[in-house]
Amino acid sequence: MRAVRVHDYGGPEVMRLEDVPRPEPGEGQALLRLAVSGVNFIDIYQRLGQYKTPLPFTAGNEGAGEVVAIGSGVSEVRVGDRVAYANIIGSYAEYALVPASRLVVLPEGVDYRLAAATMLQGMTAHYLSHSTYPLKPGDACLVHAAAGGVGQLLVQMAKHRGARVLATAGTEEKVALARALGADEAINYTKQDFVEAAKRFSDGTGLQVVYDSVGRDTFDRSLDCLAARGYMVLFGQASGPVPPISPQLLNAKGSLFLTRPTLGNYVASRQELVWRASTVLEWVTSGAVKVDIGAELPLAEAPEAHRRLAARQTTGKVLLAI
Ligand SMILES: NC(=O)c1ccc[n+]([C@@H]2O[C@H](COP(=O)([O-])OP(=O)(O)OC[C@H]3O[C@@H](n4cnc5c(N)ncnc54)[C@H](OP(=O)(O)O)[C@@H]3O)[C@@H](O)[C@H]2O)c1
Incomplete structure (x- = not known):
């Protein structure tokens, strides 16, 4: 499968599109065929080595796609489910292994683009305004x-x-x-x-x-x-x-x-994750909260997506189509 890999910390050019073996799901894991990956500022910190991430790694922390295989002991999702997730590294790729407990099944009416545009930044805005300092x-x-x-x-x-x-x-x-x-x-x-x-x-x-x-x-x-x-x-x-x-x-x-604060501590239990994700997905589906997809680039252009985000040239969400 194709994946955007980082072997050394550095500028956008350290991200390289490579062919790597498609992984197999282990216990508690699901294998997703990703349709869209969200680009987030944390991807830049990880690429720069500001947030230490063991090398080499596949970039990206947010994705949406279809479950194509599950490991033993998985009860949260089934093969064929449309799902999305945030905060698990490795989403700039055609396939991703994700702990099933971190997946959210998408409601009708939420397509992969909207889901990948909403999960990480939407749940972040939600916990900041509702939990860290409840306005x-x-x-x-x-x-x-x-x-x-x-x-x-x-x-x-x-x-x-x-x-x-x-x-x-x-x-x-x-x-x-x-x-x-x-x-x-x-x-x-x-x-x-x-x-x-x-x-x-x-x-x-x-x-x-x-x-x-x-x-x-x-x-x-x-x-x-x-x-x-x-x-x-x-x-x-x-x-x-x-x-x-x-x-x-x-x-x-x-x-x-x-x-x-950091998102991981505000979606630590599956109950909190599902509550935050489903609340936010409901708002963006109904239009109560509008999502602005400011840029969408092919997977191979991940370095360009990072350049634009770091140079303050983007608004709203940046996506990679896979
Ligand atoms: N703690 C958490 O749980 C959590 C979760 C998600 C995101 N975040 C943080 O939230 C922030 C926003 O993330 P995002 O992915 O939504 O990115 P973003 O806000 O779309 O992009 C970053 C924006 O920061 C502003 N900025 C000001 N000075 C900058 C500089 N020197 N270099 C680059 N940008 C600068 C720019 O807007 P202007 O041109 O308008 O100044 C830029 O567009 C990031 O700091 C990210 O780390 C934290």
């Missing part, structure tokens, strides 16, 4: 990189929970996208000071929560946007990792809470 009506929140994959979904979910949303993005087109998705205010943070915007947005009192996936470039100033006892939710590092800080800083900035 309440009237809360004021900041969503950075609001026109991105997670960002677009997070803006919409925050609005559904009744929060007021201040959004940031890197171009005027992206700012317009964030507004169209329901953000109460959106600014271009490469031109405007987002701390000032946050103060204005909250009548000087500060925000209840900042959802920051940009990391190094925004972290310090994001802390300055918060109200006393506000929540700093650092969930990514698109601009680079945040250097260590002293806990005393959280005291000085107003008894702040800081968390650095």
